[in-house]
Amino acid sequence: MDYRSLISSPTLLIDEKICRANIKKMADKASLHQMELIPHWKTAQSRTIGNWAKDYGIRQITASSIRQAAYMSNQGWENIHIAFPFNVREIPTLNKLTESQSISVQIVNTFTISKLAEELKNPIGFMIEIDAGYGRTGVHMSDFGKIDEILRIAAGSDKLNFIGFYIHPGHTYYMLDKEGIYHETRQALAMLKSKYQAQFESLKTRIGDTPGCAVANDFGDIDEMGPGNFVFYDLMQADLKSCEKSDIAVALAVPVVDIIPERNEILVHGGGVHLAKDFLQRENGQKIFGEVVLLNEKGWEIPSETSIVKSISQEHGLIKASKELLEQVKVGDLIGILPVHSCMTADAMGAYLSLTGEWVDHAEKKSF
Amino acid sequence: MDYRSLISSPTLLIDEKICRANIKKMADKASLHQMELIPHWKTAQSRTIGNWAKDYGIRQITASSIRQAAYMSNQGWENIHIAFPFNVREIPTLNKLTESQSISVQIVNTFTISKLAEELKNPIGFMIEIDAGYGRTGVHMSDFGKIDEILRIAAGSDKLNFIGFYIHPGHTYYMLDKEGIYHETRQALAMLKSKYQAQFESLKTRIGDTPGCAVANDFGDIDEMGPGNFVFYDLMQADLKSCEKSDIAVALAVPVVDIIPERNEILVHGGGVHLAKDFLQRENGQKIFGEVVLLNEKGWEIPSETSIVKSISQEHGLIKASKELLEQVKVGDLIGILPVHSCMTADAMGAYLSLTGEWVDHAEKKSF
Numbered sequence: 001m002d003y004r005s006l007i008s009s010p011t012l013l014i015d016e017k018i019c020r021a022n023i024k025k026m027a028d029k030a031s032l033h034q035m036e037l038i039p040h041w042k043t044a045q046s047r048t049i050g051n052w053a054k055d056y057g058i059r060q061i062t063a064s065s066i067r068q069a070a071y072m073s074n075q076g077w078e079n080i081h082i083a084f085p086f087n088v089r090e091i092p093t094l095n096k097l098t099e100s101q102s103i104s105v106q107i108v109n110t111f112t113i114s115k116l117a118e119e120l121k122n123p124i125g126f127m128i129e130i131d132a133g134y135g136r137t138g139v140h141m142s143d144f145g146k147i148d149e150i151l152r153i154a155a156g157s158d159k160l161n162f163i164g165f166y167i168h169p170g171h172t173y174y175m176l177d178k179e180g181i182y183h184e185t186r187q188a189l190a191m192l193k194s195k196y197q198a199q200f201e202s203l204k205t206r207i208g209d210t211p212g213c214a215v216a217n218d219f220g221d222i223d224e225m226g227p228g229n230f231v232f233y234d235l236m237q238a239d240l241k242s243c244e245k246s247d248i249a250v251a252l253a254v255p256v257v258d259i260i261p262e263r264n265e266i267l268v269h270g271g272g273v274h275l276a277k278d279f280l281q282r283e284n285g286q287k288i289f290g291e292v293v294l295l296n297e298k299g300w301e302i303p304s305e306t307s308i309v310k311s312i313s314q315e316h317g318l319i320k321a322s323k324e325l326l327e328q329v330k331v332g333d334l335i336g337i338l339p340v341h342s343c344m345t346a347d348a349m350g351a352y353l354s355l356t357g358e359w360v361d362h363a364e365k366k367s368f
Numbered sequence: 369m370d371y372r373s374l375i376s377s378p379t380l381l382i383d384e385k386i387c388r389a390n391i392k393k394m395a396d397k398a399s400l401h402q403m404e405l406i407p408h409w410k411t412a413q414s415r416t417i418g419n420w421a422k423d424y425g426i427r428q429i430t431a432s433s434i435r436q437a438a439y440m441s442n443q444g445w446e447n448i449h450i451a452f453p454f455n456v457r458e459i460p461t462l463n464k465l466t467e468s469q470s471i472s473v474q475i476v477n478t479f480t481i482s483k484l485a486e487e488l489k490n491p492i493g494f495m496i497e498i499d500a501g502y503g504r505t506g507v508h509m510s511d512f513g514k515i516d517e518i519l520r521i522a523a524g525s526d527k528l529n530f531i532g533f534y535i536h537p538g539h540t541y542y543m544l545d546k547e548g549i550y551h552e553t554r555q556a557l558a559m560l561k562s563k564y565q566a567q568f569e570s571l572k573t574r575i576g577d578t579p580g581c582a583v584a585n586d587f588g589d590i591d592e593m594g595p596g597n598f599v600f601y602d603l604m605q606a607d608l609k610s611c612e613k614s615d616i617a618v619a620l621a622v623p624v625v626d627i628i629p630e631r632n633e634i635l636v637h638g639g640g641v642h643l644a645k646d647f648l649q650r651e652n653g654q655k656i657f658g659e660v661v662l663l664n665e666k667g668w669e670i671p672s673e674t675s676i677v678k679s680i681s682q683e684h685g686l687i688k689a690s691k692e693l694l695e696q697v698k699v700g701d702l703i704g705i706l707p708v709h710s711c712m713t714a715d716a717m718g719a720y721l722s723l724t725g726e727w728v729d730h731a732e733k734k735s736f
Contacts (some may be wrong), residue, residue, distance in 0.1 A: 006458070008455070008457040008458050008461065009433070009434070009435065009455070009457070018414070039590070041642065041680055042683070062681060064683045065377070065637070065683055066377070067377065082624070084627050084637065084683055084684070085625040085635060086622045086625070087376070087377070087625050087637050087700075088699065089375070089376040089377070089433060089623050089699040089702075090377065090623075091699060092376070093376065108625075108626045108635075109626055109627075109699060111698075111699045111700070112625075112699060115700070135631075136635075136679075136681070136684060136686060136688075137626060137635050137684065138628065160538050170681070204430045255455045255456075255457050255458075256452050257452070257453040257454070257455050257476075257480075258476045258477055258505060259477075260613075263503075267453060267476075267504075267505050269433070269452065269455050272644065272646075272712055273715045274642065276644070276645060277644060277645040277712070278640075280644060291707055311504075312713070313504070313538070314410055314432060314711055314712065315410070315452055316452070316504060316505065318504060318505075330457040330479075331477060331479045331480060332455075332457060332479070332483070334457075343682055344640055344641070344682065345644070347641045347682070348716070
């Protein structure tokens, strides 16, 4: 059966073969560096894709909200880590979740750990998130006063088990010198490990960003890696040299609704509510909201001449088309769009269609 | 009951009073100009809010996809217009929908009208979308050859009823001279009306954009207005002077998860998957993804000193906070965020919470 016959409106395609190859490659890399791969499931948000990951030795995953963790719970994961500064308003939900699933949370301040110490009903693990220069969130790497205070409060509770330190060096997305950033991150984690290991024998350190994990070759004594986006990759990661475009495992299938040959443009049903609004910007100011691939019976191929999504609104996508594409495409056809940011596209779509025509689940489960 | 007690994670609040006032004001304006207001329901996407609109004489609505039209169907609307170049792959869905709901569609090329003529099972209306300079979609205003051909094909079918011409002058979002743009749009529609009215006696012309409908005072002989965003408004519209910030009818309630006083920053659970990623950019390069409001028992108030969402990632929102805000807020509190683009925020959230604690539906119905 040709999966295309199932599609009448914008639909997110997943190529299982590419996705499995991405997971295997990162798992092999983690192995090579004696690290455990604990992928961030904010990208895939899928139980089925979780089962694919188990084939490559993945035993634990990470979520970015308690909602995601709840969706992925009771599927055989040894632990689910919620890698977002814990929100104390969610303690009742956490107490419910931990009745049947091992959960760990992320801590960045003393108030939150105190509240957890008071109100937890079941044991959980926790990691302290460290800010090693990204400046989004985390305890500053040299704020030992705060780290000690968090650990002191936790020690007073029989329900809080310290796992270790977590760094998301998100600046690898913006800076070319990824090995340089990793050098700092490695040093920060090594310093914290040597300082606290006497007290916490099995302390682990974890790093979590796709560009770094994909590119770096020296992880020092970091124990765990937690990238997320690598499961699918996207145009942003291809731009960052984390992957090739042929490693991108998802593409949005969109119906062609008009062709404007005098402007070399193709109008598709596929806009911000499908792709999300992340874009790449070229030096000449050109914004790119996605890149066209040609769909065939077995999946998609990257055409020799590039065509881009040059603008989007809520439901409209306007493609600046190559001559080749304009010659091939008719109104009513489907074309594919490689997303700029696959995590956001998957979240917007809330479901995947496999190339063999089966629906694959996503936590946001929109009707399909 | 304080609605805030129901909130543990990011939740989109709706102020029914503000929303009703926005609808009433636009309905009054339409009346004053002897026009019919046929609002674009891509913003609200809600049956309940549709019922509010009926209190102000609204009898027809517009959708931007067949999915939205299906969600809003059989709720007593005289007609639902799908204001998106019709996608021929949806003809089977359209045939089903039109068994019980009057529907009209938008046409921009001859291929689509031919396919409809061949495959329609029930009568529908259609409007021809005209491009009067925005350059996104539509038949060029002077391409009478194409317009005539569309009308000729439709005349051969007993299921295709021509309603009239539709223009979305989306460039009112980018250009200061909205009256100037409207002057061109008015002229285009007046020209088309006088050219085709002899042939189609009850021909209507419609214009559909919030900035223009909110600001313009001369609609010439245009019959209908179809703005969408005005139901909620947002920071982008306030920037365009379509509304005041106090007219914004929705705010995202977000939990505070950390406070970084040395950087004047507040970290909230509320990111791109909640607000969407639209932003305003100030002359100094500062990006604004939302603006903080203070929540109280009855709703929200705009603080005297502005605090903005300066960056977002998938789940994180980082607020550059005023002194006043830093003094008032603690970890675990809720604050409100006025969205930059309310249509996208509502679509991302898929549900609303009223200020009296009732859930209000949205077509994307995420679990709540």
